[in-house]
Amino acid sequence: MALVRAMCKAKVPEGKICEVRVNRKSLAVANVDGKPCVISNICTHEQGPLGRGVLEGTVVTCPWHEWKFDVTSGKLLNAQGEGVKTYPAEVQGEDIFVDLD
Numbered sequence: 001m002a003l004v005r006a007m008c009k010a011k012v013p014e015g016k017i018c019e020v021r022v023n024r025k026s027l028a029v030a031n032v033d034g035k036p037c038v039i040s041n042i043c044t045h046e047q048g049p050l051g052r053g054v055l056e057g058t059v060v061t062c063p064w065h066e067w068k069f070d071v072t073s074g075k076l077l078n079a080q081g082e083g084v085k086t087y088p089a090e091v092q093g094e095d096i097f098v099d100l101d
């Protein structure tokens with residue numbers, strides 16, 4: 001596992017999700033009860049930015065057409081289609097690190 005720094009953990013408070021770019025990958029980082037959950041930022045419908053969506057529990061709603069994804073599994077919940085890729089992540093000190101492999 002090759003971890004790279006994604007962002008300062010203070011930038012994504014509990015219950016929120018945000019976008020970040022790491023090594024040319026567009027990611028959405030969610031804070032679920034203090035635990036970072038990282039998924040692809042690119043919605044599998046029409047490439048909407050999931051990191052600008054609304055997070056409720058473990059579910060993010062895409063801001064464009066409201067497809068819903070579970071940020072812990074990447075699973076698409078309310079439509080037929082592909083889910084999004086998930087990335088292992090952890091907090092180290094004040095930062096969130098992600099494994100992009």
Ligand code: FES
Pocket residue numbers: 043044045046047048049062063064065066067
């Ligand atoms: S682009 Fe995400 S629901 Fe359409």
